[in-house]
Amino acid sequence: MSCIIIGASHAGVQAAANLRRQGYAGKVILISADTVLPYQRPPLSKAFLQNVLPEQKLWLRPETFYQQKDIDLMLGKRVTNIDREQRTVSLDDMQCLSYDKLILATGASIRRLTVPGSDLSGVHYLRDYQDTMGIRDSLKKAHNVVVIGGGYIGLEVAASLQKLGKNVTLLLKHDRPLSHISNNVVSDYLTQLHTTHGVNIQLNVVVTEIIGVDKVLAVETENGQRYPADMVIAGIGVVPEQQLAEQCGLDVNNGIRVNEYMQTSDHNIYAIGDCSSFYHPVYQKQLRIESVQNATDQAKTASTAICGQFVPYSATAWFWSDQYDDKLQTAGLSEGYDEIVIRQETEKSLAVFYLAQNQLIAVDTINQPKSFMISRKYIHNLPKVNKVILADKNQDLNSAFTEIAGV
Amino acid sequence: MLNITFVLPDKNEITVVANEGDSLMQTAVDNDIEQISGDCGGCCSCATCHCFIDDKWKAKMMAADDMETELLEGAIDNMQENSRLACQIFLNKEHDGLVVHVPESSW
Numbered sequence: 046m047s048c049i050i051i052g053a054s055h056a057g058v059q060a061a062a063n064l065r066r067q068g069y070a071g072k073v074i075l076i077s078a079d080t081v082l083p084y085q086r087p088p089l090s091k092a093f094l095q096n097v098l099p100e101q102k103l104w105l106r107p108e109t110f111y112q113q114k115d116i117d118l119m120l121g122k123r124v125t126n127i128d129r130e131q132r133t134v135s136l137d138d139m140q141c142l143s144y145d146k147l148i149l150a151t152g153a154s155i156r157r158l159t160v161p162g163s164d165l166s167g168v169h170y171l172r173d174y175q176d177t178m179g180i181r182d183s184l185k186k187a188h189n190v191v192v193i194g195g196g197y198i199g200l201e202v203a204a205s206l207q208k209l210g211k212n213v214t215l216l217l218k219h220d221r222p223l224s225h226i227s228n229n230v231v232s233d234y235l236t237q238l239h240t241t242h243g244v245n246i247q248l249n250v251v252v253t254e255i256i257g258v259d260k261v262l263a264v265e266t267e268n269g270q271r272y273p274a275d276m277v278i279a280g281i282g283v284v285p286e287q288q289l290a291e292q293c294g295l296d297v298n299n300g301i302r303v304n305e306y307m308q309t310s311d312h313n314i315y316a317i318g319d320c321s322s323f324y325h326p327v328y329q330k331q332l333r334i335e336s337v338q339n340a341t342d343q344a345k346t347a348s349t350a351i352c353g354q355f356v357p358y359s360a361t362a363w364f365w366s367d368q369y370d371d372k373l374q375t376a377g378l379s380e381g382y383d384e385i386v387i388r389q390e391t392e393k394s395l396a397v398f399y400l401a402q403n404q405l406i407a408v409d410t411i412n413q414p415k416s417f418m419i420s421r422k423y424i425h426n427l428p429k430v431n432k433v434i435l436a437d438k439n440q441d442l443n444s445a446f447t448e449i450a451g452v
Numbered sequence: 453m454l455n456i457t458f459v460l461p462d463k464n465e466i467t468v469v470a471n472e473g474d475s476l477m478q479t480a481v482d483n484d485i486e487q488i489s490g491d492c493g494g495c496c497s498c499a500t501c502h503c504f505i506d507d508k509w510k511a512k513m514m515a516a517d518d519m520e521t522e523l524l525e526g527a528i529d530n531m532q533e534n535s536r537l538a539c540q541i542f543l544n545k546e547h548d549g550l551v552v553h554v555p556e557s558s559w
């Protein structure tokens with residue numbers, strides 16, 4: 046009996062650890078194209094980029110863990126093909142391995158710039174360990190850095206580099222940061238935060254060219270502006286890594302389609318984490334979520350099913366981001382909200398609650414960890430809430446969920 | 453090298469060896485203490501590393517800061533005086549022999 050896991054990151058490592066915890070008796074083979082021990086990704090744009098987190102604290106587990114748990118960790122190997130009939134996978138070093146169960150935890154790959162000059166030296170992206178090491182190295186000789194993209198990665202990179210004393214310009218295509226996932230109130234707070242720290246934030250600008258000779262010199266935008274750059278870092282999103290699944294004929298559509306147990310259209314093959322597209326029974330939508338929470342929780346669902354217990358996945362999504370000394374936390378999914386309620390405790394502490402037809406569907410908090418935690422406890426079934434209490438910083442937030450009069 | 457004892461919800465005890473400078477959360481995760489999952493990697497964002505410090509060890513602990521206290525107050529219904537987030541406790545020589553009670557995971 047053997048279970049092969051492709052991808053040894055947040056999802057894959059959790060799946061392997063869980064199989065052993067639950068007493069899976071067969072072989073567990075964990076394969077990763079990455080060449081270093083499996084690591085945490087969130088610090089890559091935060092503490093590890095700033096060089097304040099020692100490498101040894103980046104690893105998800107110590108090397109001895111894999112030996113102790115009898116997990117066969119194969120680093121620096123890429124799976125090139127899956128044969129569903131023979132139940133085998135082929136590796137780039139010509140090995141061929143058999144499986145009874147297969148878990149795809151292949152994650153996502155960065156989307157690249159396509160404008161002229163994108164292939165100049167000095168243009169960076171940030172997804173893995175090597176990327177951060179590459180950026181850290183180039184930073185030694187760079188002062189002017191242009192960051193492209195107003196999602197979490199762009200914002201975190203801008204904050205980290207500003208902290209390192211660089212001259213940072215942040216170029217956003219949209220009229221505000223986090224425009225797809227957060228309300229104006231949150232976006233405006235972040236724009237202000239970065240501006241106060243000295244980042245030159247430019248909204249509504251479309252990059253048309255990276256200018257340079259061999260090496261990048263500037264970034265040009267549609268309105269003819271040129272921003273001098275010793276290096277460029279683009280955080281313009283990711284695409285699910287679904288090629289292997291596609292090649293072997295599994296259902297894919299912006300992610301590898303899975304059922305509530307993380308099984309693909311071939312029930313011996315599971316897909317978890319950033320690469321999986323699943324139906325969320327509470328939000329009643331097809332989703333693909335990029336977060337540590339989603340990767341680890343889906344790993345638990347898949348490994349539990351492989352050990353014979355089928356428990357549908359319905360976890361609450363949550364996420365965090367650290368920028369400068371500010372902490373953002375979010376729970377639930379805000380898409381489709383029709384109303385917001387704000388709870389402001391101080392100038393630097395606020396919570397934005399997202400409601401749809403009077404039900405709480407998501408919350409974003411800035412420096413208000415208690416509100417994040419309380420909301421996360423209750424939000425799993427999209428509760429009706431008392432809006433007066435939600436907004437009133439002097440009242441216990443718990444009672445907004447338990448006393449719903451006045452909804 | 454320090455010895456740290458985790459008392460699990462079923463009252464079983466596991467004693468592990470920890471490195472000075474590591475957090476209590478990292479020590480638990482490295483040793484596969486399943487109830488302490490440490491999902492946010494120790495940046496005080498998730499409360500999946502909640503534990504109780506044995507009363508006898510209270511004096512050897514640095515107090516929790518505001519962020520930790522707020523997170524705990526929001527997360528834990530039955531919060532106790534000795535409730536802590538394991539990722540905010542960094543181990544030093546003084547902690548050799550520390551006893552930590554691990555509750556059933558609330559998440």
Ligand SMILES: Cc1cc2nc3c(=O)[nH]c(=O)nc-3n(C[C@H](O)[C@H](O)[C@H](O)COP(=O)(O)OP(=O)(O)OC[C@H]3O[C@@H](n4cnc5c(N)ncnc54)[C@H](O)[C@@H]3O)c2cc1C
Pocket residue numbers: 051052053054055056057076077078079086087088089090122123124125150151152153171172173198286289317318319320334335336337338340363364365366367
């Ligand atoms: C810079 C950065 C900061 C982030 N910050 C946060 C944060 O603050 N909070 C949060 O919740 N989330 C954050 N995320 C998102 C989070 O890291 C991802 O959601 C998570 O890593 C997903 O885990 P995964 O295991 O599904 O995929 P991945 O982490 O993408 O791992 C997939 C692995 O599979 C390997 N692989 C792919 N194809 C093959 C193949 N054919 N053969 C062998 N190996 C293969 C890859 O090499 C990779 O190692 C951040 C991500 C990044 C990049």
Ligand code: FES
Pocket residue numbers: 477489490491492493494495496497498499500501537538539540
């Ligand atoms: S590990 Fe997330 S708060 Fe401690």
